[in-house]
Amino acid sequence: MEYLLLFVSASLVNNFILSRFLGICPFMGVSRTLDTAMGMSFAVAFVMTVSAAVTWVINAFVLVPFELVYLQTIVFILVIASLVQFVEMVIEKSSPELYAALGIFLPLITTNCAILGAVLINVQQDFGFIKMLVFTLGSSVGYGIALVLFAGLRERVAFSNVPTSFKGAPVAFVTAGILALAFMGFSGLVK
Amino acid sequence: MNIKNFTDGLIKNNAVFKQMLGLCPALAVTTTMLNGIAMGLATTAVLAGSNVVISALKSVIPNKVRIPAYIVVxxxxxxxxxxxxxxxxxxxxxxxxxxxxxxxxxxxxxxxAESFASKNGIFASLLDGLGNGIGFTLGLAILAAVREILGSGTILGVSLSTPPIIVFILPPGAFLALGFLMAGYNRLFKGEI
Known part of the structure; x- marks a missing residue:
């Protein structure tokens, strides 16, 4: 039950994009069509879960025992960067179609603050290994939900008549604001 | 020539409104103007410092591993x-x-770091870092001022005795305020850029 609550809280109530403001750049960048949004959500979910697990182990068995906690930011970002590089090489070898579809977004996951954000929140909250996994999975599912919903909205907005000054990014932000308002309906679901 | 490195980042290539970079902190910490300015200044310090260091090391860093090297700096x-x-x-x-x-x-x-400091001299990179950083701070300050005035009816903590519209200090208000400010920016500077 505790894990279920944590999952709901991470995915819906404290949604990474719409209430914590993490990972906004790809949220705006890849949400023009549903396909890229889906691909991006899966790539982020994978990198986020694996890097959270790896950094948890490094933090618990290397950084804390050797009193190197102040190196957290540097170590974590290096782990994430090398993991992204590794994932890129694996996908390129195993499925060239997916690699071509994700294109530039794959290396850019390194600078997606949702990943480093999730890793840092895990450390700050002192989660155990299972709790950490549940939280990270919940967060990445929430990230995917928000990204796919928003891409669907933007596909509609693209066909509507928008005032000149609002074309492009401004109307996307207003749309995101309304989506965030809708997500506020989840607050109070979990304490 | 040099002064252009500084002023370009202020308004013409403003990080928040034009380049749309660094939006996560821009949306998250701008509930009060003080927080927005503090975040902007912290980023400016890092930006100016990293531009200088990377510009100084640009001939030492091998091209293939430049991104990891930049990230470590x-x-x-x-x-x-x-x-x-x-x-x-x-x-x-x-x-x-x-x-x-x-x-x-x-x-x-x-x-x-990638588009300017890795190709230009130390002093020019310093100016570029400061200009972009202050432009970012400016963007954050404007967004934060709008949200603070509308959302809590105060400015820099001083009460304006206007009724607060709570939604503007909540997450949706951040998106809405930024959307409208961007539209205003497009309207003001259309054609000049």
Whole structure:
């Protein structure tokens, strides 16, 4: 039950994009069509879960025992960067179609603050290994939900008549604001 | 010539409104104007520092591993700012929280390192870093001012005795305010850019 609550809280109530403001750049960048949004959500979910697990182990068995906690930011970002590089090489070898579809977004996951954000929140909250996994999975599912919903909205907005000054990014932000308002309906679901 | 490096980043290529970089902290910490300015200045310090260091090291860093090398430089500077703020501005550090270490993945910092500092001299890179950083601070300050005035009816903590519209200090208000400000920016500078 505790894990279920944590999952709901991470995915819906404290949604990474719409209430914590993490990972906004790809949220705006890849949400023009549903396909890229889906691909991006899966790539982020994978990198986020694996890097959270790896950094948890490094933090618990290397950084804390050797009193190197102040190196957290540097170590974590290096782990994430090398993991992204590794994932890129694996996908390129195993499925060239997916690699071509994700294109530039794959290396850019390194600078997606949702990943480093999730890793840092895990450390700050002192989660155990299972709790950490549940939280990270919940967060990445929430990230995917928000990204796919928003891409669907933007596909509609693209066909509507928008005032000149609002074309492009401004109307996307207003749309995101309304989506965030809708997500506020989840607050109070979990304490 | 040199002064252009500085002024370009202020308005014409403003990080928040034009380049749309570093939006996560821009949306997250702008509930009050003080927080917005503090976040902007922390980012400016990292940006100017990393531009100078990377520009000085540009002939030493091999081209193939430049991005990881840049990230290490940036992460080092961010850790320094993080520890300094924790020591001397502890209350502010607590409010900005997660977003101080997240300066590492702020696209502006890596973006300027890759597109400017890796090709230009130290002094020009310093000016470019300062200009972009102050432009970012300006963007944050404007967004934060709008949200603080509308959302809590205060400015820099001083009460304006206007009724607060709570939604503007909540997450949806951040998106709405930024959307409308961007539209205003497009309207003002259309054709000049």
């Amino acid at each position: 940036i992460a080092t500077l961010v850790t320094m700012v993080d520890l300094l703020m924790n020591a001397y501005l502890h209350d502010l550090h607590k409010v900005l929280g997660l977003f101080i270490p997240l300066i590492v993945v702020n696209c502006i910092v890596l973006g300027r």
